[in-house]
């Protein structure tokens with residue numbers, strides 16, 4: 482649902498390769514080198530996946546290597562990768578936190594799970610490929626996606642495309658005199674994009690967001706309270722002291738709205754952004 486947009490991804494992919502290459506033993510000589518496989522960008526992942534489809538047995542050992550990587554049996558492990566990526570909210574749902582916590586004395590407490598975009602049983606060759614490892618929450622990775630295999634043709638890989646651009650939350654107002662009743666409004670997540678539609682379905686996003694309608698209700702109420710004349714009043718009084726300008730004030734009112742490049746740092750930021758835009762709050 483949100484894009485993982487760090488400018489350092491290529492460097493991280495390279496460091497990931499450096500971290501694991503010596504632990505992999507003899508990598509079967511095939512069309513692709515180990516480095517190509519580990520650092521393959523999303524489009525190339527697909528190419529490798531197609532090529533390796535009938536070579537499951539040859540690369541099965543990679544699943545074991547991935548397990549070592551996640552169970553702290555290697556010097557460089559999943560915690561190192563997670564900490565580097567610093568993705569604090571699940572990119573598939575933008576609901577659950579996926580931050581990484583390691584205490585000062587090195588105790589590893591929590592980190593995101595890593596979903597295999599191309600599932601590792603069907604495509605073991607990609608079990609440790611950087612762009613195939615999607616930091617994600619337990620609900621999205623284990624409960625919802627499970628063994629389902631995605632591909633660049635069917636779903637949106639958060640490393641390559643922004644769901645943000647092709648899907649939007651919308652309100653359908655029912656009885657506008659009682660927003661706060663359950664039938665006051667409906668929340669819809671819509672897209673014309675085939676892959677985005679599949680993401681919405683695979684991760685049950687509409688059902689999950691039903692639980693967050695109270696945030697939307699707050700935004701609707703704020704939109705009613707902060708009308709133009711009240712905004713002007715606040716600006717006259719506080720511009721330059723409490724907030725910089727009108728835009729700043731609008732951000733403050735929408736609460737939780739963050740800029741594009743920070744959207745994967747705060748839970749529900751896509752919902753807040755889309756609805757705030759629809760209501761004219763930002």
Ligand SMILES: [Zn+2]
Nearest residue numbers: 571574618621
């Ligand atoms: Zn999630």
